[in-house]
Amino acid sequence: MSERVSNGPSPVGRIYARIAGTGSYLPDKLLTNDDLAKQVDTSDEWIRSRTGIRERHIAAEGQTTGDLGYHAAVRAMEAAGVVASEIDMIIVGTTTPDLIFPSTACLIQARIGANGCAALDVNAACSGFVYALSVADKFIRCGDARTVLVIGAETLSRIVDWTERTTCVLFGDGAGAVVLKADSETGILSTHLHADGAKKELLWNPVGVSSGFKHDQPNGGSRIHMKGNDVFKYAVKALDGVVDETLEANGLSKHDLDWLIPHQANLRIIEATAKRLDMSMDRVVVTVDKHGNTSSGSVPLALDEAVRSGRVQRGQLLLLEAFGGGFTWGSALLRY
Template sequence: MNGSKARISAIGTYVPEKRLTNKDLERMVDTFDEWIIQRTGMRERRLASEHEFTSDLCIQAVKDLKNRYAGTLDDIEMVIVSTTTADYSFPSTACQVQEYFGWTDIGAVDLNATCAGLTYALHVANGLITSGLHRKILVIAGETLSKVTDYTDRSSCILFGDGAGALLIEREEQTPSFITFVQSTNGDGARHLYRTGLRNDLKGEQLKGNGKMIQNGREVYKWAVRTIPEGIQKLLKQAEMQIEQIDWFVPHSANLRMIESICEKAAIPIEKALTSVEWFGNTSSASIVLALDNAVQNKILKEGDILLLYGFGGGLTYTGMIVKWGVKTF
């Protein structure tokens, strides 16, 4: 146990209206519906419009949270946005969210840990609140991956979608959410998943992509399936818990087949896995929040449930955590 004094108290999400189905992809690249489902479990994704960006998705997710939250957001002290697809290099997406809602005297910062960004942001928010520095922090994960996807690359363009989710983290000493966490990073794996920026070389090698995502799916898959079950065992040991005490496993929804392999190796029944991959695709750091809210909307996830959240992605890096769901849902 880590002495947490923070609770997850509210949730909100948003996805764009436009859908990209497997049948749509059949008309774009050399692929077909059955092949995509067999290898990824994906059926469709949501895509931002030409004039819709990550900040817009984040703002809509916060609006949804506000509508569902019994309290006020006027006393939040910080906004942390997890994204790899910010509207601008700077200002941050968090500053754009702050400006829209007109909050004053708050901190605003973006965090980039790719698909692990949501769990990293929760870890930071928990630390800031537990330390006593803050009492109320809004964590948002938002991505418009469609804007950095190469739709001529048949191996990767089938994967990615857009969406956003928000979680409110509040000071709560009696019934905190955060139980324990694990983190690990393998920077040597950077060459397997990247998007070029100011540099176009890595360890002397020229990078490809011209600002679009490049992924060696096979290598990322191998890394995730090998390391995440080990991290799960470490989490359980730290928490002095058995896998049977976990109500729901909520990994980053990268690929349903990957999640099935992780569950098999970690001895987690696939029925306990909450995902968002089938109807939203891989939404990077937003995928865990979308999966959580889908379970809330379907009256599956209830207050007090024990969750094992696991974000993992480019870096290569991950953060896993065991939390008690603190949102009063139904």
């Protein structure tokens, strides 16, 4: 296991990174389980019983990750009351960028008019938003930024093998965003990041620029490969560990938490984490049934839905966590 990357609670008088606004965006097209059953050998019952997913959103032809991220960003900025000239940094968590370069963050920067600020992408697969949030938190804590736009956005439908029934039923497209602002009030308390590259072949896409594309195959051979049972076992164990680490670092017990906002990959993994925390499912934000697995988009999508529905209230203690290919995993504990 890698060395822990974390930041503990800020001493008195320090600046916190506080969520000032949230936003999200989903493509219009819905793909239901019944729709998939017409394409591959599956059924609504088979998918729901194993994953909890009923439907997912699919980007339109020509609609990019940057398009989804842009709309989520605008909504987060509106919620925060922030204009483009106030943004010091844009960080996009994604594993499906628009281009090899420039970064999707740079493309979004140009569209919102935040000229001159730092902009970068973070690729940590499904943990991308949590990783990006941690980077933004540290820039704010050290005083190098006061307002940071953090986005998680994906168009996973572009790298799904739609003939492979065990993977094509899982993934969807979407984006979520938050605006972090420097504040003397408590915000992000700590983040904790981990990775284990030795397990890469359990969940990966074995195509890249320097390793080569397979020109005789659709999409250059780019598609998601996953050994589901192995991923499930590792994810549950890793998330258990990072939950304990997060609570211990902040001197808290599991009963201090108001909400768990997990990566929306599989309902059974979410339920296992909730059980570990002794939390009833009515204190867990679940969107996997409606969104599927949107990778780095899933945590901010779930957060925005919970905020806009009124379930998450100011002052409540939230635990965000995610696990993804790499393997990567991480958590963020914050006072909303």
